[in-house]
Each structure stands twice: as structure tokens, then as C-alpha cells.
Amino acid sequence: MEISLRRKLSLSYILVVLICVFLISFLSNFFLERQFNNYVIQTRKDKNKDIVSSLENHYNSEGKWNYKVVESIGIDALENGLIISVKDLSGKIIWDATIYNHGQCENLITHMSKNMTKRYPNWQGGYTENQYFITYNLNKIGVVDIGYYGPFYYDDNDLIFLNTLNNIFISVGIISLCLSLILGIIIAEGLSRSISRVMNTAENISKGNYKERSSEKSNIKEINRLIATINNLAHNLEEHEKLQKRLTADVSHELRTPLTTLQGHMEAIIDGVWEPTIERVQSCYEEILRIKRLVGDLEKLSKYESENLVLNKANFDISELIKNILMNFENEYVNKNIEVVFKSYKQVIFADRDKITQMIINLISNALKYTQSGGKVILTINDLKEYIEINVKDNGIGISKENLPYIFERFYRTEKSRNRETGGSGIGLTITKTIVSAHNGGITVESKLNEGTVFKISLPKYDN
Ligand code: ADP
Numbered sequence: 001m002e003i004s005l006r007r008k009l010s011l012s013y014i015l016v017v018l019i020c021v022f023l024i025s026f027l028s029n030f031f032l033e034r035q036f037n038n039y040v041i042q043t044r045k046d047k048n049k050d051i052v053s054s055l056e057n058h059y060n061s062e063g064k065w066n067y068k069v070v071e072s073i074g075i076d077a078l079e080n081g082l083i084i085s086v087k088d089l090s091g092k093i094i095w096d097a098t099i100y101n102h103g104q105c106e107n108l109i110t111h112m113s114k115n116m117t118k119r120y121p122n123w124q125g126g127y128t129e130n131q132y133f134i135t136y137n138l139n140k141i142g143v144v145d146i147g148y149y150g151p152f153y154y155d156d157n158d159l160i161f162l163n164t165l166n167n168i169f170i171s172v173g174i175i176s177l178c179l180s181l182i183l184g185i186i187i188a189e190g191l192s193r194s195i196s197r198v199m200n201t202a203e204n205i206s207k208g209n210y211k212e213r214s215s216e217k218s219n220i221k222e223i224n225r226l227i228a229t230i231n232n233l234a235h236n237l238e239e240h241e242k243l244q245k246r247l248t249a250d251v252s253h254e255l256r257t258p259l260t261t262l263q264g265h266m267e268a269i270i271d272g273v274w275e276p277t278i279e280r281v282q283s284c285y286e287e288i289l290r291i292k293r294l295v296g297d298l299e300k301l302s303k304y305e306s307e308n309l310v311l312n313k314a315n316f317d318i319s320e321l322i323k324n325i326l327m328n329f330e331n332e333y334v335n336k337n338i339e340v341v342f343k344s345y346k347q348v349i350f351a352d353r354d355k356i357t358q359m360i361i362n363l364i365s366n367a368l369k370y371t372q373s374g375g376k377v378i379l380t381i382n383d384l385k386e387y388i389e390i391n392v393k394d395n396g397i398g399i400s401k402e403n404l405p406y407i408f409e410r411f412y413r414t415e416k417s418r419n420r421e422t423g424g425s426g427i428g429l430t431i432t433k434t435i436v437s438a439h440n441g442g443i444t445v446e447s448k449l450n451e452g453t454v455f456k457i458s459l460p461k462y463d464n
Pocket of ligand 1: 362366367370394396397398399407412413414424425426427428429430453
């Protein structure tokens, strides 16, 4: 069942408050009332003892029963809800509350019974009597029967106290419930308003409006993270879309130029405008080679970018490998009059030799391609304990700040390199990056336009 955040939060708050109020009322009623009952029983016992000691004290001081004093003790007890009857040892009544005022005694018991059934409708209590001996110089001189409503009773003040307490609990419960409802609604409202706005933005982005951004500000960390993530996602999608468009344009442009040239040449030959001389056929052949190279690059890319790029790793000396590759390029850099510097020292690494070869070829061929005659390319290897770092530095045409973030993207070529007709299709660096990532390594580039470029690659030395 789906439920809105607002409703869910409000309901949760109410539920928590209800549980709290119920628990507080239950526990307080249970423990407080039990404690209070014990207190009432204890007080009554104390009162009984007081009556006995008052009677003894009076006899002690006078050495005989004084009817008036006994009566005043009896009346006092009656006012406290106790019905007493004092007798001497022979059983002769000295003072008896029921004789003194039978009606008041009856009223007292009825009143107590009413108080108790008001509080506990199923209360089962009744008139109870305790008997105590009265002693004088350690000799029994009489007995006092103390009657009361038992096992315990609440007088009017006790009832007022308990009812006030109950009312306080009920009021606190109602106030907390209202407060929690208001608070729940306010918090849920704030939360769901922010989330709804972010949701709208996300929905717009999902419809393809990649320019859409959320300007929502929240004081909740998670919502701010959500906003940042969605904005980031939109930015990436926007960039991706741009790249995709450029990519399609690039592929068609790359293919159209050689195809148009080929078409023109062929038409001219078919129409008899041109003689199919060796030079003309040769030129057509070169265009075909260009197309083939592009298709080949595309093929290579799909191979390296396929998700299950299998690495056949082994230990080999990377320095040795770079030296061999440089030997193959020797003709090229000597012809172009570029100085290549590489100080080699043995550095063994556990990696896929073929793929690392491809990666280094790409970087060296780029350095040579984009460096003018008379320039310099420096290769270095640094040992970084767990990693090795390979740097390929040139003082060639460089890459502008605007182009730098895109050079690892498929088919991406800077305007400058395109104008130079260097023949590349903008796939080499994409493949390089894929190989580095597959080895759990990293690649970075620093470049300044017209000053040069340095590619830094770090590769783990051991199996990981
Ligand atoms: P390409 O086949 O066009 O060289 P890459 O993917 O290897 O494709 O490189 C992408 C683009 O990055 C190049 O077209 C070029 O603009 C730029 N680039 C790469 N290496 C260098 C470099 N060493 N100096 C200047 N620009 C470079």
C-alpha cells in the first residue's frame, strides 16, 4: 500500500505519542496507585498505633480510666474515619463510638464505601475490626477495637488527589497529541514540499530536459545530497547528450569526406572526364584506406570497450617494452626531427603486455603527431612502491583548457588537431583510458596550449 510521506510522518508521530501517553498512564496508574495504597494502609496502621498509645498514655498519667479523655480520643478517631470501642479487662465498655453516635458511624462506613466504588466500580470491601490490648506497667488493663472500612479506604482528600493526577495525565496526553499532530504536519509538510520539488525536477530531466536544475535548499543533509546528485546527473546527461551529438556529427563527417572524394573521382572516370591513371587510382585507394582505418579504429574501440575485457597478465619489464616501442617509432621521429628522451631502468610489472603496448603506442604516437619538428618528447618511469608512474611529456601544440575534459571521449579531436589533418579519429585516448582502468590504474593529463602536454599513468605493480 502506498502512502504519502506527509501522512506517514503524521501517523508515526501520533502513534509514538499514543504509545507514550498509554505507557505513562499505565505505569503511573499502576505504580503510583500501588504506592499510594501502601501509604494509605500504613497511615491507617500508624493511626491505630497512635490511638492505642494515646489511651495508654492517658491511663499512665491518671492510673485509671478517665471517661472524658477516652471520649475525646474516640471522637478524634471518628473524625479520622476510625470507629473505636474501649473496654476494660472485665469487658465493661468504657467508651464506644457506635453508642456515642450510631448514625455518624453508619454514615462514615457508607461514605467510605461510596468513595471506593466511585474509584473502583467492582470494589469489594467492608467493615473491618482490629483489636489491640492496652497495657499499664506491662499489665493488660483493657482492649480497644478499632473499626474501619477495609482493606483500605480513600477519604475525600485522597480521592481529590488521585483525580487531579488523572486529569493532569489526560490533559498532558491531549496536549501532546495535538502538539505532535501539528509538529508532524509542519515537519512532513517541509520535507515533502522539498522532495516534491526535487521530484518534479527529476521528472523533467527524465523527459529529456537536461538543462533543468534544482535550486532547492534544505537544512536536511540527505535532501541536499539528493539535490546535488540529481543536478550532477542532469549535468552529466547534458554533457553526454552534447558529446553524443558531436560524436554522430563527427562520424558522419569523417566518413563523408573520403566517400565524397571517392564518389567524385569515380564519376569523373565513369563519365570519361578523367583517365584512370595510376595516380588517380592511387588517390582513390588512399581514401579507401582512410575509411578502413576509421572502421578499424571503431572495431578496436568496441573490442577494448566490451565489458569483459580479458587481461592476460604476466610479469615483464616495462622499461624494456618502452625501449622496443621507441625503436619502432625511430624512423618517424628522426624524419620529423623530434628528440625523444627515455632513461630506462628495469621495472617489472604484472600486467597484460599486449594491452600495455597498445596504450604506450597511443601515447607516443600522439606525442609525435602533435609535436612540431624540432620538438622534444620525454618519457620517464617512477617507482611509487605499489604503483609505477609512466609520464609521456612533449612540448608540442598542447590542448586548450576547454578541450581538456573531453579528450578521453570517443571521436573527440581538438579543432587544432583536426585542422592539421593528422589523420587520427579521436579514439586512441579512449582506448588508452579503457586499458588503464581495466588494470585498476589511473590516467591524468596536464597541458598548456602551444607549450606542451604531459600524460601521467599509474599502474599497480602487482596482482590485485
Ligand atoms: P587521435 O587519433 O585524434 O589522436 P586520440 O584519442 O589519441 O585521437 O586523441 C584525442 C585528441 O586529443 C586528439 O585529436 C588531439 O586533439 C588531442 N591530443 C592527444 N594527445 C595530444 C598531445 N600529446 N598533444 C596535443 N593534443 C593531443
